[in-house]
Structures are given as structure tokens and as C-alpha cells.
Amino acid sequence: MENALQVMDLSLKINGNTILDNISFTIHKGELCLLCGRNGAGKSQLLRxxxxxxxxxxxTILLRETEADEKTRMKKIALVFQNAEMQIVSQSVEKDIAFGPENMGLGREEVQRRVQTALSLIGLEDKAKQRPQTLSGGELRKCAIAGILAMEPEVILLDEPFANLDYPSTLTVIKSLLSLREKGYSILVVSHEAEKFIALTDTLFIMDKGQIKEKGASSDLFSKLPEYDIYLPKNAVFKDLTWLKH
Ligand SMILES: Nc1ncnc2c1ncn2[C@@H]1O[C@H](COP(=O)(O)OP(=O)(O)OP(=O)(O)O)[C@@H](O)[C@H]1O
Ligand SMILES: [Mg+2]
Structure with a gap:
């Protein structure tokens, strides 16, 4: 499997406190990964x-086997913040999605091509002309993700993409992420709501106190979750979602 992102021995201190402690992991091309861990474990700081x-x-951080400095990573890695939809200010969904590629200095035709591709990847074509203020919460989150896609990143990082979404909106975002995986995007999702999503992910990372404590195939790590205060309910919520795999 091709390596999309390799993080090697990454450490970060803020005001003398260790926030990230010697973190190493790899995300392969087309892989959908979940990163869990308690509040304050360092997940958001790791994404940033x-x-x-x-x-x-x-x-050291490598993109496709090549060392990438901060400037390169800013261009090639997309980060969807927890409240990304708060930053949507344009008059229409399509204008909002065009904002990123326009700022990259791309020509009109290329911007249009990217907007159309992003809209169809995320399933928002019928909302292209709508004002973002009138979108539902789930649609807004999808609009934020589409804006990121239009910049054609190599790797997509999402911080709590299901926060504040109801079950149908969560499903629409999950479906979008699955179709992105099909298209070969490499995706790392930070989420507390492991039960909604874990069955569909390839790889799981569990972080605690600035370290990656567990990493491996998601299905092999289910039994480890309670050690980190992550509990999967016994009801059908997460089993029900497995049909999305097909
Ligand atoms: N500017 C800062 N100064 C001091 N400490 C900071 C700063 N920014 C972050 N931290 C600390 O870094 C640690 C990791 O924070 P981070 O936001 O990455 O946690 P998290 O795993 O994303 O938690 P949550 O699940 O609550 O979002 C926390 O203990 C936080 O207080
Ligand atoms: Mg966080």
C-alpha cells in the first residue's frame, strides 16, 4: 500500500508542557482512519x-515518501475544523466552495471544474445556488468539506465532523467520507463519537496524554477501547451502519 502521510517522532511542547510526545504513525492512500482519545489527549494539536x-x-512529516515542511503541508493537507461551517460567509454554496481555489490563483475554468467536482463528490449539487445561511447543519458541514475538496488536498484531516449533527446528518457526512475513500483520498477523522463510525474505518489510533497508545486495524482494537474510557453501546447504532460499506 502506498504511503500518503508518515508522521515520525513528532513532539510538541507548549509553554514547557509536553503536548505531543514522540508520535509516529502512517496513513496509506485511500485509508480511512479514526483517532480517539480523552479530552485534552492532544488530538486537535496533533492535527494542527x-x-x-x-x-x-x-x-519529520512525509507526504508520499517525501519530507514536507510546514509550507508544503499547508498546501497539500486539508484540515476541517470542528466549527468549519462558522467560517462560511459567501452568498451561495458554489461561491463558498470556489473561494479556496480562487485564492490559490487558479483560472476561472479550473475553479468551475473543481467546484462541480466537489459538489458532486459530497452530494450537494442541488444546493449549489442556495444561500449557506439556509442550509441545514449537516448540509453546512458538507459545504465546509466540499470547500476543502475543491483545493484537491492529498490528505484530509477532520476534527469532530459529527459534533452537533443529528443522526441523518451524521449519516450524510459519513456517506460523503466513504465516497471520498473510494476516490482514493486519505482521511484521518478525530471523533468522540466512535460508535457512529468505527465499524467503517480501516485503522484506529488511540491517543492518551500526548502519545499514541494503540494503533492497528479498527476491528482488532474494539476490546481496548474501554481502557481509554471509550464505550461502544450494545444497541444497533453502529451495527446498523455496516451496510454503508457495500
Ligand atoms: N496554547 C496553549 N497553551 C497551553 N496549553 C495548551 C495550549 N493549547 C493546547 N494546550 C493543551 O494541550 C492539550 C491538548 O489539547 P488538544 O486541544 O489537542 O486536546 P484534544 O485531544 O483535542 O481534546 P478534546 O477532545 O477536548 O478536543 C490540552 O491539555 C490543552 O490544555
Ligand atoms: Mg480537540
Missing amino acids: TIKGLRKADQG
Whole structure:
């Protein structure tokens, strides 16, 4: 399997406190990964550091086997913040999605092509002309993800993409993520709502106190979750979702 993102010996201190402690892991092309861990474990800081918003004190990050500095990572790695939809200010969904590629200095035709591709990947074609303020919560989250896709990133990081979404909206976002995986995008999702999503992921990372404590095939790590206060309910919520795999 081709390596999309390799994080090697990454460490970060803030005000003398160790926030990330010698973190190493790999995400392969087309892999959908879940990162779990308690509040304050360092998940958001890890995403910000990988993206290049923070400079690590130590470590190397490779994109497709090539070392990538912060500037390169800012371009090639997309990060969808927890409240990404708060940043949507444009007059229409399509204008909002065009904003990123326009800022990259791309020509009109290329911007249009990317907007159409992103809209169809995320399933928002019928909302293209709608004002973002009138979208539902789930549609807004999808609009934020589409805006990221239009920049054609190599790796997509999402911080709590299901926060504040109801079950149908969560499903629409999950379906979008699955179709992105099919298209070969490499995706890392940070989520507390493991039960909604874990059965559909390839790889699981569990973080605690700034370290990656567990990593492996998601299905092999189910039994480890309670050690980190992550409990999967015995009801049908997460079993029900497995049909989405097909
Ligand atoms: N600017 C800062 N100064 C000091 N400490 C910070 C700063 N930013 C983050 N931290 C600390 O880094 C640790 C990791 O924070 P982070 O936001 O990555 O946690 P998290 O795993 O995303 O938690 P949550 O699940 O609550 O979102 C926390 O203990 C936090 O207090
Ligand atoms: Mg966080």
C-alpha cells in the first residue's frame, strides 16, 4: 500500500508542557482512519501540527515518501475544523466552495471544474445556488468539506465532523467520507463519537496524554477501547451502519 502521510517522532511542547510526545504513525492512500482519545489527549494539536499551523519541536512529516515542511503541508493537507461551517460567509454554496481555489490563483475554468467536482463528490449539487445561511447543519458541514475538496488536498484531516449533527446528518457526512475513500483520498477523522463510525474505518489510533497508545486495524482494537474510557453501546447504532460499506 502506498504511503500518503508518515508522521515520525513528532513532539510538541507548549509553554514547557509536553503536548505531543514522540508520535509516529502512517496513513496509506485511500485509508480511512479514526483517532480517539480523552479530552485534552492532544488530538486537535496533533492535527494542527500535521497541517503545518504549528511548528513541532521535533519530528519529520512525509507526504508520499517525501519530507514536507510546514509550507508544503499547508498546501497539500486539508484540515476541517470542528466549527468549519462558522467560517462560511459567501452568498451561495458554489461561491463558498470556489473561494479556496480562487485564492490559490487558479483560472476561472479550473475553479468551475473543481467546484462541480466537489459538489458532486459530497452530494450537494442541488444546493449549489442556495444561500449557506439556509442550509441545514449537516448540509453546512458538507459545504465546509466540499470547500476543502475543491483545493484537491492529498490528505484530509477532520476534527469532530459529527459534533452537533443529528443522526441523518451524521449519516450524510459519513456517506460523503466513504465516497471520498473510494476516490482514493486519505482521511484521518478525530471523533468522540466512535460508535457512529468505527465499524467503517480501516485503522484506529488511540491517543492518551500526548502519545499514541494503540494503533492497528479498527476491528482488532474494539476490546481496548474501554481502557481509554471509550464505550461502544450494545444497541444497533453502529451495527446498523455496516451496510454503508457495500
Ligand atoms: N496554547 C496553549 N497553551 C497551553 N496549553 C495548551 C495550549 N493549547 C493546547 N494546550 C493543551 O494541550 C492539550 C491538548 O489539547 P488538544 O486541544 O489537542 O486536546 P484534544 O485531544 O483535542 O481534546 P478534546 O477532545 O477536548 O478536543 C490540552 O491539555 C490543552 O490544555
Ligand atoms: Mg480537540
